[in-house]
Amino acid sequence: MASTAAGPSFEDIQKMPLSEIAEGARAGSISHLEELSERMKGSGPECYSIDLLDVNLTYLLPPKESPSQHEVNLAYQSLLNLTDAEKWCSRHPSLREATARRIQDTLEGIIFWIYGLQAIPGRWTTQMLAMNTPRRLEVYEQCARAFYTLHGVHDRLYQACLDNVLAQEMCIGWWVMSYYDHPPYYPYGHPSQPDNPDHQMVDTVTQLFWSTVKGNPQIIANKIMEGSVCSPEVFVGKTLERMRVLTILHELEHLELAHPESIELSCIQCILLITDSLIQADFRMAIRFMRADAQVVYVGVLSETSDRLCAQRPTERSDVEIRSRNLMDVLLYSLCTVRWQSIISNNVLARAKGVISQGVVRIVANAIKVASTLGDDASFPSFRTIFDGLTVYSTYPSVLTKLLREIKRHLGSYHSSLLRGSPQCVILDRWMSTFEIFSVKHHRRDREIVCDNMDHMKSPWRSLSPLSAKTCSRCRSVVYCSQQCQKADWNICHRAECPYLRTEYNEKKTADIFYCNSTRTFQLSILKYVFELRMALWIGAPSFRPSSAVKLVHTLDLVDSDDPNTFETLEAFLNRTVPMIAPYTRPRFDEIIRRYEAAHAATRRAAENKGDVRLVRLLNGVFMHGSLNVNILILLHEISSGSATRKSRNKPKFDPSRPHDPSTKADLEIETSLVYFCPHRNRYHGGSDAHMKKNLEILWGDKLPSAVPHLYGWK
Numbered sequence: 001m002a003s004t005a006a007g008p009s010f011e012d013i014q015k016m017p018l019s020e021i022a023e024g025a026r027a028g029s030i031s032h033l034e035e036l037s038e039r040m041k042g043s044g045p046e047c048y049s050i051d052l053l054d055v056n057l058t059y060l061l062p063p064k065e066s067p068s069q070h071e072v073n074l075a076y077q078s079l080l081n082l083t084d085a086e087k088w089c090s091r092h093p094s095l096r097e098a099t100a101r102r103i104q105d106t107l108e109g110i111i112f113w114i115y116g117l118q119a120i121p122g123r124w125t126t127q128m129l130a131m132n133t134p135r136r137l138e139v140y141e142q143c144a145r146a147f148y149t150l151h152g153v154h155d156r157l158y159q160a161c162l163d164n165v166l167a168q169e170m171c172i173g174w175w176v177m178s179y180y181d182h183p184p185y186y187p188y189g190h191p192s193q194p195d196n197p198d199h200q201m202v203d204t205v206t207q208l209f210w211s212t213v214k215g216n217p218q219i220i221a222n223k224i225m226e227g228s229v230c231s232p233e234v235f236v237g238k239t240l241e242r243m244r245v246l247t248i249l250h251e252l253e254h255l256e257l258a259h260p261e262s263i264e265l266s267c268i269q270c271i272l273l274i275t276d277s278l279i280q281a282d283f284r285m286a287i288r289f290m291r292a293d294a295q296v297v298y299v300g301v302l303s304e305t306s307d308r309l310c311a312q313r314p315t316e317r318s319d320v321e322i323r324s325r326n327l328m329d330v331l332l333y334s335l336c337t338v339r340w341q342s343i344i345s346n347n348v349l350a351r352a353k354g355v356i357s358q359g360v361v362r363i364v365a366n367a368i369k370v371a372s373t374l375g376d377d378a379s380f381p382s383f384r385t386i387f388d389g390l391t392v393y394s395t396y397p398s399v400l401t402k403l404l405r406e407i408k409r410h411l412g413s414y415h416s417s418l419l420r421g422s423p424q425c426v427i428l429d430r431w432m433s434t435f436e437i438f439s440v441k442h443h444r445r446d447r448e449i450v451c452d453n454m455d456h457m458k459s460p461w462r463s464l465s466p467l468s469a470k471t472c473s474r475c476r477s478v479v480y481c482s483q484q485c486q487k488a489d490w491n492i493c494h495r496a497e498c499p500y501l502r503t504e505y506n507e508k509k510t511a512d513i514f515y516c517n518s519t520r521t522f523q524l525s526i527l528k529y530v531f532e533l534r535m536a537l538w539i540g541a542p543s544f545r546p547s548s549a550v551k552l553v554h555t556l557d558l559v560d561s562d563d564p565n566t567f568e569t570l571e572a573f574l575n576r577t578v579p580m581i582a583p584y585t586r587p588r589f590d591e592i593i594r595r596y597e598a599a600h601a602a603t604r605r606a607a608e609n610k611g612d613v614r615l616v617r618l619l620n621g622v623f624m625h626g627s628l629n630v631n632i633l634i635l636l637h638e639i640s641s642g643s644a645t646r647k648s649r650n651k652p653k654f655d656p657s658r659p660h661d662p663s664t665k666a667d668l669e670i671e672t673s674l675v676y677f678c679p680h681r682n683r684y685h686g687g688s689d690a691h692m693k694k695n696l697e698i699l700w701g702d703k704l705p706s707a708v709p710h711l712y713g714w715k
Contacts, residue, residue: 236285453480566691
């Protein structure tokens, strides 16, 4: 293709008719080609056609030999012209599908030239455009914008871009190499034209990569794990670096005429969605993001953003509302990071404490304070959702300590100043009362006595102090109240299981899955405490009475604040649970079940004969530990005849906002317990309403009073 000689001036070209401009562009004039793009933006039927599109696409065909500099410049200008393809199609919708087909036919050439213009290593031996760092970043951004535009032309073209292997690698390359080892000179738009109304102040690479991941997260995750562009660790590191960069947007001079907080929130959303999609698509990606402490990094950025938004002092009502919405967006983004806790169990407690330390409670405090000034009641369900996410790990003593400290620091004085009964006060009451319940058993001296000696209750040496607990020095998995109980259990049960428990303990330790006996005693204590508080809700149910023939198992899921209770028959519980019990743990499990059945039969006989009745309960507690559920199976029996029944009937309905007296004496005593791990299980087969209906049927059968469903909060 021949280069054109000195041609008409820019002013002369602007006066030419469209046909002459198209002819000059076909002849290889870059000035005509640039003006052609402007003319094609017009709304008249003559302004755009497939023939005019072909003028641009002709220069984007792969060259048969090494291209000249003029051919490079023509291809570069044609690529820039394609950034208007969406405008062409929106003004001429009848040509949208034909445009997509024609561009799809040239897609390999477009990608070929993008690789060449950017001098991506491994694709070209020479660099086509001489570029310093700012120029290189500008070319990256312009090429990315052109390719991102193609995503919006038509679904078939979007799918073709997603399916192209070179395009996949190109988008990953943009993501990890755009800033490379240089500071972000202008990652969000052109510094030379920040006030251009046609230019959107966004990070095109971020939007393009999110569009690519959204369309095919599994393939992109596989491509990253292959390491064809970079190692997965480098990709994760660059992703976290992009998130960190967002904290300095407000310092970039070229964004003074824009709204940095809007750009920042838009990019935060894209990066969170990219991360979440890759995590959900491939467990290997989840492991790498969690090992890099992505949650902690993201919450740190979100807390800084929240603080800057909260520090603003807008005077106009509309600006106040915008700030409130932005703070609510930050709150929702932080909820996404909290939910990632359930992905893997490795080092889950350290990550939970890191998220709290980086300011997740501060994010909540900033959002609820601003939302309350607007009376924005519709936003309060979002607070409850994130509160529930944080409550999951408050059942671990070390996390609860840090959480209580942050709550007191950021919400203590604000909570005490609220008007009783206001929406924000009700929400905080519910949340803080939950932590108050848990904190009752926070100190070790206030916890239940835990002893794995199966005959602990009959032992004359049993200790009455929870501080005397002793852990097996070999397996670190069982605990005893005294040395005598430890010796007794060794001969009865522990001798056979100890080697297997030791292996299990070492495997968990190697995988950074920490679950110690201190955590177990704390969780067992709050489980029993909450159970006693809630007994008044179902004590009158026929299946709950001593004379009932139903062998009832009560699962109390402290992960679920809405509907933590599941009632099922012993047979159903065994069918569901036995496959998850390790063979070396079965003797203890079977002995607990045998004792429950014997005690239930004795209680029923005593009730029928109107003798000394002592209630017995089989309680299964569920706690979350990353991707696993920690289950604590407890055999409870009444301390004295009828004590639990009488006291529970006299207790008021359980009120989560009512403070509780930590000196309240227990009605039930723990005979023995067992801990076992299993993957997360869905308790809501058919939905939460169906779950509640099944609970009521098991508890009441066909004798359900009309007022009972309302008592349980079920309509």
